[in-house]
Amino acid sequence: MSEINITPFVDVLLVLLVSFLISAPLMTLALPIQLPKGKLKERAPDYENSILAVVNKKNQISIAKKTALNMYESGYTKPIKQNNIKVLGKQALGMLFVGVDSMLTGKYISEHDKKIAQKIAHVLCGGELSQATHVTEDYLLELEREAFLSLCSERKTLERIQSLLQTGKILRN
Numbered sequence: 001m002s003e004i005n006i007t008p009f010v011d012v013l014l015v016l017l018v019s020f021l022i023s024a025p026l027m028t029l030a031l032p033i034q035l036p037k038g039k040l041k042e043r044a045p046d047y048e049n050s051i052l053a054v055v056n057k058k059n060q061i062s063i064a065k066k067t068a069l070n071m072y073e074s075g076y077t078k079p080i081k082q083n084n085i086k087v088l089g090k091q092a093l094g095m096l097f098v099g100v101d102s103m104l105t106g107k108y109i110s111e112h113d114k115k116i117a118q119k120i121a122h123v124l125c126g127g128e129l130s131q132a133t134h135v136t137e138d139y140l141l142e143l144e145r146e147a148f149l150s151l152c153s154e155r156k157t158l159e160r161i162q163s164l165l166q167t168g169k170i171l172r173n
Contacts, residue, residue, distance in 0.1 A: 086132065160173065
């Protein structure tokens, strides 16, 4: 029986991970992020330039305040909520669950990673819908809220959050 050799792939991922871990603490300024352009007309012309990822904790509040003021001054308005988002329902949910189970069986993820992935899949597929359909943004936000709150009641999730806040590193439990 032939097997796929993933060693080169894992080596590349480890090199990328190590280089990111080494370079991340060196970043002290805000980094501009390019987001896809939406179809909404009511966005201010300077909206894309006002979104930043702030790596340095010392600058977060001041940059957030400047960004909010810039958005206000340029006339930013809240985007219109979407009400025709297509989700794929239980069939896609089943496929995602099989993929997650395969990753667990291959020992690429932990049991808790599986639980998180299944919650995300549940939201992405629109919950327990029997077939592909269109849903509202509020419907998906409610599914996401339920998933997040249920994960926050898990001890391992709280340990991960605490580790990230205290050490800046992700705990793999």
